[in-house]
Amino acid sequence: MASSDILLQVKDLKTHIAGRDGQRVVKAVDGVSFDLKRGETLGIIGESGSGKSMTALSIMRILPSAAKVVSGEILFNGENLLTKSEGEMRRLRGEKISMILQDPMVSLDPLFTVGSQLAEPLRVHRGLGGTALKERMTELMSSVSIPSPELRLKQYPHQMSGGMLQRIVGAIAISCDPQLLIADEPTTALDPTVQAQFLDLLESLRDAKHLSVIVVTHDFGVAARLCDRVMVMYAGRIVEMGPIREIFDQPRHPYTKALLASIPDATERGTRHLRSIEGAPPDLGALPPGCPFAPRCDSVTERCRREYPAQFQIAAGHVANCWQVMGQ
Amino acid sequence: MARYFFSRLRLAVITILGVSLIVFVTSRMSGDVTLLLLPQDASEADIKAMQHELGLDAPYYVQYYKFLANVAHGDFGESLRYREPAFGLIMSRLPKTLELAFASFILSTVVGLLMGIIAARMRSSWIDYFARIFSITAQSMPSFWVGIMLILVFAVQLHWLPTSGAQGIAYFVLPVVTLALVPIASTLRITRSAMIETLDADYVKFLRVKGLSEQFIVWKHALRNALVPVIAISGLTLGFLIGGTVIVESVFAWPGLGNLMVESIFTRDYPVIQAGVGVTSVFLILLNLAVDLLFGVIDPRVRFG
Numbered sequence: 001m002a003s004s005d006i007l008l009q010v011k012d013l014k015t016h017i018a019g020r021d022g023q024r025v026v027k028a029v030d031g032v033s034f035d036l037k038r039g040e041t042l043g044i045i046g047e048s049g050s051g052k053s054m055t056a057l058s059i060m061r062i063l064p065s066a067a068k069v070v071s072g073e074i075l076f077n078g079e080n081l082l083t084k085s086e087g088e089m090r091r092l093r094g095e096k097i098s099m100i101l102q103d104p105m106v107s108l109d110p111l112f113t114v115g116s117q118l119a120e121p122l123r124v125h126r127g128l129g130g131t132a133l134k135e136r137m138t139e140l141m142s143s144v145s146i147p148s149p150e151l152r153l154k155q156y157p158h159q160m161s162g163g164m165l166q167r168i169v170g171a172i173a174i175s176c177d178p179q180l181l182i183a184d185e186p187t188t189a190l191d192p193t194v195q196a197q198f199l200d201l202l203e204s205l206r207d208a209k210h211l212s213v214i215v216v217t218h219d220f221g222v223a224a225r226l227c228d229r230v231m232v233m234y235a236g237r238i239v240e241m242g243p244i245r246e247i248f249d250q251p252r253h254p255y256t257k258a259l260l261a262s263i264p265d266a267t268e269r270g271t272r273h274l275r276s277i278e279g280a281p282p283d284l285g286a287l288p289p290g291c292p293f294a295p296r297c298d299s300v301t302e303r304c305r306r307e308y309p310a311q312f313q314i315a316a317g318h319v320a321n322c323w324q325v326m327g328q
Numbered sequence: 329m330a331r332y333f334f335s336r337l338r339l340a341v342i343t344i345l346g347v348s349l350i351v352f353v354t355s356r357m358s359g360d361v362t363l364l365l366l367p368q369d370a371s372e373a374d375i376k377a378m379q380h381e382l383g384l385d386a387p388y389y390v391q392y393y394k395f396l397a398n399v400a401h402g403d404f405g406e407s408l409r410y411r412e413p414a415f416g417l418i419m420s421r422l423p424k425t426l427e428l429a430f431a432s433f434i435l436s437t438v439v440g441l442l443m444g445i446i447a448a449r450m451r452s453s454w455i456d457y458f459a460r461i462f463s464i465t466a467q468s469m470p471s472f473w474v475g476i477m478l479i480l481v482f483a484v485q486l487h488w489l490p491t492s493g494a495q496g497i498a499y500f501v502l503p504v505v506t507l508a509l510v511p512i513a514s515t516l517r518i519t520r521s522a523m524i525e526t527l528d529a530d531y532v533k534f535l536r537v538k539g540l541s542e543q544f545i546v547w548k549h550a551l552r553n554a555l556v557p558v559i560a561i562s563g564l565t566l567g568f569l570i571g572g573t574v575i576v577e578s579v580f581a582w583p584g585l586g587n588l589m590v591e592s593i594f595t596r597d598y599p600v601i602q603a604g605v606g607v608t609s610v611f612l613i614l615l616n617l618a619v620d621l622l623f624g625v626i627d628p629r630v631r632f633g
Contacts, residue, residue, distance in 0.1 A: 062533060062536045064528075093536065093539035101534055107531055110531070110553075110629060120540060124538070156632070158628070159632065
């Protein structure tokens with residue numbers, strides 16, 4: 001594979017959050033490495049607190065002030081984003097790398113019209129103004145299927161529904177034709193009926209604009225719809241990564257298996273309760289020495305509690321960090 | 329916006345009526361005016377005659393109606409001490425008080441906002457700690473004491489500024505600073521917490537995603553959002569300032585409404601007290617109406633709500 005096929009390369013990324021007392025360090029992202037090819041859609045799956053959103057924010061470099069990337073490299077088109085100045089980074093944000101946030105109802109400034117907020121990146125990155133700006137804005141609104149765009153541009157966020165707002169957020173995110181779009185739980189805050197619509201939209205935008213996409217989600221359904229590959233995160237690390245089909249059909253890590261088993265099945269009648277994973281995610285400020293999933297794992301061995309599992313290749317592009325996988 | 333305006337206006341009218349009732353009732357509660365006006369040895373018949381002359385023998389609702397009708401014409405009665413219309417007396421002193429109050433309002437808003445924004449942006453730095461200590465200290469010091477201390481340092485010791493009076497710009501400095509100290513502190517605290525909350529909001533994160541500069545985000549988006557709660561308390565601040573001038577004016581011998589009110593209370597000059605309370609109340613209610621309208625201008629959710 002030629003390196004120019006690769007848009008984004010994350011190498012051993014570690015993002016830590018300083019505790020309130022300045023003593024305890026929470027290892028939110030603890031040595032994450034992955035590649036993203038051009039035009040590819042990668043899913044990052046995990047529970048809340050698994051580090052999936054922190055990974056996304058590290059790439060955008062818009063981490064909250066207490067969080068810091070402590071080591072690693074993030075190569076975007078071969079250039080390390082972590083060594084860029086804030087000014088250089090700002091020119092990339094919204095222009096080459098963009099993002100959709102979880103809750104559309106709070107993603108836009110309530111005091112400004114939707115139009116003025118859509119205009120901002122076009123003005124800053126493209127220097128558009130006057131009729132050219134207006135045309136581009138109307139075109140973008142139509143591309144995310146907003147009816148009567150001229151009217152909507154003059155309205156305020158509180159005058160619109162969540163589904164419509166998320167489409168507008170989408171329009172703002174792709175306004176400057178970015179190469180990479182990160183979608184952080186893009187449908188979690190939406191009504192189920194609107195979720196499917198938005199996923200359709202995301203898919204058609206991706207195909208039309210040749211976007212590379214990272215979808216951060218806890219929902220395997222969303223991942224299955226959009227992604228070519230997924231990586232499953234637990235306690236700040238990747239535990240399994242592979243093509244979406246393989247992960248679905250042959251999950252190897254016990255955590256992935258448990259996650260898949262906990263998806264409620266609408267066809268499964270008579271089941272009284274939802275299946276869940278026993279226990280709670282570990283405290284990221286005080287991780288045990290071995291595998292962080294060991295306390296909740298049903299096939300745990302002595303070695304798991306002692307030593308963090310190495311990464312084992314299962315098939316081409318399919319890896320898992322689990323001692324169980326070794327030698328199988 | 330029109331509907332919002334009229335609903336606020338209606339509330340203002342109701343509040344003014346409420347104030348008039350309170351002024352009316354409290355003035356009756358303070359005792360019989362005729363006893364104050366007549367000599368000690370006045371006969372029962374003299375008192376009755378006086379009461380009739382002043383309309384005090386009429387039923388309360390008639391009296392209230394007459395009171396309202398007179399007040400509507402700006403007639404609060406005659407000052408017992410100065411023997412001239414109380415309303416005119418109040419209006420002649422009001423401008424000096426308003427100068428003081430508005431100068432302090434502008435100072436406290438500008439300084440409080442700037443310090444609040446800086447503290448919020450440099451959260452947990454020494455500047456932030458300084459701002460916090462400053463606001464607690466400023467809010468805990470009584471203004472008469474602050475006024476006296478400022479006079480001692482800047483007028484008596486350093487001779488930089490005059491001790492009292494109102495003969496020019498230099499005379500403004502100490503009373504305005506004294507009066508503004510508490511509202512600076514409260515504006516600072518509210519701006520700081522509103523700004524911190526705003527800067528943590530998701531829409532600010534999304535503004536960063538768009539590649540906008542931090543300056544642009546702070547001064548265009550975050551400031552406007554943080555202004556909403558600041559404006560919400562500005563009506564209270566103005567009330568505090570106009571009421572607060574009473575003490576500051578007497579410390580600095582400022583020829584304003586506050587000083588007149590203090591004198592009138594000591595001499596039991598009821599018509600002047602009533603006129604003073606009435607005029608400042610109406611004034612404050614109108615200011616609060618203006619603040620409400622400003623709310624609608626800045627926040628579309630209020631305008632369309």
